[in-house]
Amino acid sequence: MELSIFFAKVFAIYFVVFGFGMMFNAKTMGKVVDGMIKNSTAVFSIAIWALLLGAAMVVSHNIWEGWPVIITVIGWITLLKGAFWLLIPKVFTNFAKSMMKTGGALFASSFIVLIIGLVLGYLGFLA
Numbered sequence: 001m002e003l004s005i006f007f008a009k010v011f012a013i014y015f016v017v018f019g020f021g022m023m024f025n026a027k028t029m030g031k032v033v034d035g036m037i038k039n040s041t042a043v044f045s046i047a048i049w050a051l052l053l054g055a056a057m058v059v060s061h062n063i064w065e066g067w068p069v070i071i072t073v074i075g076w077i078t079l080l081k082g083a084f085w086l087l088i089p090k091v092f093t094n095f096a097k098s099m100m101k102t103g104g105a106l107f108a109s110s111f112i113v114l115i116i117g118l119v120l121g122y123l124g125f126l127a
Helices: 002-024 026-037 040-060 069-087 089-101 103-126
Strands: none
Touching: 002 026, 002 069, 002 103, 026 040, 026 089, 026 103, 040 069, 040 089, 069 089, 069 103, 089 103
């Protein structure tokens, strides 16, 4: 359970800051994502780090009971995202482009990230 609480705290901070950053800097976020997907080196680097982080999380935290499932699912999503970005990068760059064209999708994503961060913050820091 200590590892679950550790990950909950780390991801709470990350998701809350990132969620607010996406909300309040939507235009800048769009430019950053646009620049990233045009740069294959950036895509490859991010994919490698996502794959590495996801693998570390899956190996160290593969708990499928209670609220720690949230952490496990984040680990698996991160692992799969990294693997797919490496294996089929065009599909994911096209998906990122379509997300950036839709202003509502960016706001909805930022809201979801923020809510997950707040839930994890409650579970990690207060529960």
